[in-house]
Amino acid sequence: xxxxxxxxxxxxxxxxxxxxxxxxxxxxxxxxxxxxxxxxxxxxxxxxxxxxxxxxxxxxxxxxxxxxxxxxxxxxxxxxxxxxxxxxxxxxxxxxxxxxxxxxxxxxxxxxxxxxxxxxxxxxxxxxxxxxxxxxxxxxxxxxxxxxxxxxxxxxxxxxxxxxxxxxxxxxxxxxxxxxxxxxxxxxxxxxxxxxxxxxxxxxxxxxxxxxxxxxxxxxxxxxxxxxxxxxxxxxxxxxxxxxxxxxxxxxxxxxxxxxxxxxxxxxxxxxxxxxxxxxxxxxxxxxxxxxxxxxxxxxxxxxxxxxxxxxxxxxxxxxxxxxxxxxxxxxxxxxxxxxxxxxxxx
Amino acid sequence: xxxxxxxxxxxxxxxxxxxxxxxxxxxxxxxxxxxxxxxxxxxxxxxxxxxxxxxxxxxxxxxxxxxxxxxxxxxxxxxxxxxxxxxxxxxxxxxxxxxxxxxxxxxxxxxxxxxxxxxxxxxxxxxxxxxxxxxxxxxxxxxxxxxxxxxxxxxxxxxxxxxxxxxxxxxxxxxxxxxxxxxxxxxxxxxxxxxxxxxxxxxxxxxxxxxxxxxxxxxxxxxxxxxxxxxxxxxxxxxxxxxxxxxxxxxxxxxxxxxxxxxxxxxxxxxxxxxxxxxxxxxxxxxxxxxxxxxxxxxxxxxxxxxxxxxxxxxxxxxxxxxxxxxxxxxxxxxxxxxxxxxxxxxxxxxxxxxxxxxxxxxxx
Numbered sequence: 061x062x063x064x065x066x067x068x069x070x071x072x073x074x075x076x077x078x079x080x081x082x083x084x085x086x087x088x089x090x091x092x093x094x095x096x097x098x099x100x101x102x103x104x105x106x107x108x109x110x111x112x113x114x115x116x117x118x119x120x121x122x123x124x125x126x127x128x129x130x131x132x133x134x135x136x137x138x139x140x141x142x143x144x145x146x147x148x149x150x151x152x153x154x155x156x157x158x159x160x161x162x163x164x165x166x167x168x169x170x171x172x173x174x175x176x177x178x179x180x181x182x183x184x185x186x187x188x189x190x191x192x193x194x195x196x197x198x199x200x201x202x203x204x205x206x207x208x209x210x211x212x213x214x215x216x217x218x219x220x221x222x223x224x225x226x227x228x229x230x231x232x233x234x235x236x237x238x239x240x241x242x243x244x245x246x247x248x249x250x251x252x253x254x255x256x257x258x259x260x261x262x263x264x265x266x267x268x269x270x271x272x273x274x275x276x277x278x279x280x281x282x283x284x285x286x287x288x289x290x291x292x293x294x295x296x297x298x299x300x301x302x303x304x305x306x307x308x309x310x311x312x313x314x315x316x317x318x319x320x321x322x323x324x325x326x327x328x329x330x331x332x333x334x335x336x337x338x339x340x341x342x343x344x345x346x347x348x349x350x351x352x353x354x355x356x357x358x359x360x361x362x363x364x365x366x367x368x369x370x371x372x373x374x375x376x377x378x379x380x381x382x383x384x385x386x387x388x389x390x391x392x393x394x395x396x397x398x399x400x401x402x403x404x405x406x407x
Numbered sequence: 408x409x410x411x412x413x414x415x416x417x418x419x420x421x422x423x424x425x426x427x428x429x430x431x432x433x434x435x436x437x438x439x440x441x442x443x444x445x446x447x448x449x450x451x452x453x454x455x456x457x458x459x460x461x462x463x464x465x466x467x468x469x470x471x472x473x474x475x476x477x478x479x480x481x482x483x484x485x486x487x488x489x490x491x492x493x494x495x496x497x498x499x500x501x502x503x504x505x506x507x508x509x510x511x512x513x514x515x516x517x518x519x520x521x522x523x524x525x526x527x528x529x530x531x532x533x534x535x536x537x538x539x540x541x542x543x544x545x546x547x548x549x550x551x552x553x554x555x556x557x558x559x560x561x562x563x564x565x566x567x568x569x570x571x572x573x574x575x576x577x578x579x580x581x582x583x584x585x586x587x588x589x590x591x592x593x594x595x596x597x598x599x600x601x602x603x604x605x606x607x608x609x610x611x612x613x614x615x616x617x618x619x620x621x622x623x624x625x626x627x628x629x630x631x632x633x634x635x636x637x638x639x640x641x642x643x644x645x646x647x648x649x650x651x652x653x654x655x656x657x658x659x660x661x662x663x664x665x666x667x668x669x670x671x672x673x674x675x676x677x678x679x680x681x682x683x684x685x686x687x688x689x690x691x692x693x694x695x696x697x698x699x700x701x702x703x704x705x706x707x708x709x710x711x712x713x714x715x716x717x718x719x720x721x722x723x724x725x726x727x728x729x730x731x732x733x734x735x736x737x738x739x740x741x742x743x744x745x746x747x748x749x750x751x752x753x754x755x756x757x758x759x760x761x762x763x764x765x766x767x768x769x770x771x772x
Binding site for chain 2: 318
């Protein structure tokens with residue numbers, strides 16, 4: 061999209077750029093941020109659980125594979141393992157090996173989810189878009205115990221970058237990682253640590269979680285200040301109870317039964333308040349002054365100020381430069397913009 | 408009791424009349440009558456047979472039974488009468504997208520100013536937790552929301568109407584709301600066990616003139632009476648409210664305390680009173696004909712849809728622009744709040760013709 065600096069106006073900026081931005085970005089995302097999803101399932105769950113995954117979010121993955129002990133017309137991929145809790149880590153290992161063998165070049169990121177996990181793919185792609193799949197990274201809901209650097213909750217779903225997947229498979233091939241536990245998420249976390257794969261921070265810019273190991277009604281209802289309930293004991297980051305728990309752009313919820321799966325689908329993709337201007341969006345929080353400044357800088361310099369240290373990687377020049385200017389102002393701009401509040405941006 | 412033979416739907420009424428009138432008399436003379444008259448009529452029909460006292464007794468007993476049965480059906484039919492004409496608009500839909508796009512900026516801002524809602528939320532002390540939930544969630548999206556309670560109670564912040572009878576309480580609340588409406592022209596009545604998406608309510612009534620009488624919600628039928636179900640919320644325009652206030656003064660047609668032996672639910676009493684003023688219930692639905700007002704919870708509706716439409720659960724279930732859901736627990740309501748106002752997939756934007764801003768001092772929307 062070319063920018064005509066002569067006929068610029070801020071009001072046009074808000075509506076045109078950002079909406080066109082989002083539409084184009086969303087479309088681009090599915091081609092630029094390719095996600096292969098594999099769903100851990102079993103034959104007796106296909107009818108009660110997995111079919112609802114297939115009917116809702118499964119189709120939004122670039123590729124979706126339903127991994128089971130047996131191949132079937134569902135379609136499921138048959139792994140050479142038996143069913144049961146003790147076999148979960150073997151299933152995980154075999155699943156990633158299968159994907160590495162057959163699909164390594166078909167995607168950039170590799171998501172593992174359960175057959176009772178609900179995932180919002182668009183939000184996953186958005187979160188991943190800022191990162192490089194050739195780096196050894198892994199994202200999810202960070203837990204502390206058992207592994208020194210921590211590990212990602214299995215139920216909430218976790219994502220491996222392409223490089224992380226290579227290292228996981230190599231770890232087993234070279235004998236550096238072994239099957240040493242029944243708990244698949246801990247086992248994988250240990251191997252990630254051994255293979256020097258970094259844990260990413262999947263929280264949004266306000267510190268709200270995107271991956272959730274339990275359903276939304278565990279986190280959202282307001283609570284009086286209290287000691288951590290049992291389901292928050294493993295949390296790496298300080299948990300927040302009540303509305304601040306969860307990002308608007310949530311990525312996953314777990315222990316979701318069939319009815320809840322369709323309910324979350326309805327909430328995410330269908331039910332909406334007509335005309336409502338969402339509270340957390342760049343346009344409402346960025347003052348016109350800043351937008352003008354961003355545009356002027358863009359137009360004057362004729363190039364985006366891309367500085368990796370500022371952590372503003374994004375698809376398009378315009379958005380990157382706005383982000384960078386905001387960041388710089390946040391650090392040293394208090395003199396120039398005394399009325400500047402904390403800049404909550406999603407970029 | 409007013410009742411005209413031949414104008415009642417209820418076949419049973421007619422049967423009883425025929426039975427009562429024809430058994431003893433030679434002619435089945437059917438005339439308009441009051442309850443006492445029917446007994447007299449029967450007695451008159453039997454005058455020729457008054458040779459024995461037992462016939463007289465039979466007549467009296469039969470007349471008495473007849474009278475009770477008539478009173479019984481009277482309350483169910485809620486005094487329908489020949490003045491009711493067939494209402495043309497039973498289904499009410501939002502303005503179409505094409506229509507909206509044709510509007511000018513000034514017309515759009517006029518409509519935005521007009522479509523402001525006064526929420527009347529009817530609570531009782533035992534609904535304290537639901538009061539707190541409604542107060543913390545959807546009621547913040549009303550332009551004005553007022554809680555009305557039957558009696559005062561600790562922690563419950565509401566206007567105390569000091570009234571145990573539901574219908575009398577509703578009347579008082581309506582009067583209070585009408586007097587304190589300011590320049591608000593739309594009224595929404597609900598209990599705190601209902602959850603409402605006010606923006607979608609505004610969208611539904613956007614192109615409707617509040618100086619016309621409107622009475623909207625999920626409509627049900629009881630005999631000849633169409634009424635709006637209370638559990639899924641009741642929408643009234645300013646004119647409908649004005650007419651209600653007027654008819655409240657009429658103790659015959661719209662009594663504050665009913666004369667029947669059993670209580671008619673206030674939703675039907677409301678419908679009856681409104682019908683006397685020429686205002687009829689309309690069913691709120693979206694462009695596809697899906698109901699916008701639901702008394703069931705989201706999960707209940709989804710569950711039903713999974714049974715009936717397994718191939719297309721969400722599409723078949725509920726409208727994207729749904730207005731109300733009922734029967735949800737406080738924690739389910741808080742999740743719904745998040746689902747409506749926050750949870751969404753990145754990149755899905757809508758070019759809506761109106762803008763509604765988030766309320767001030769709120770963190771859950």
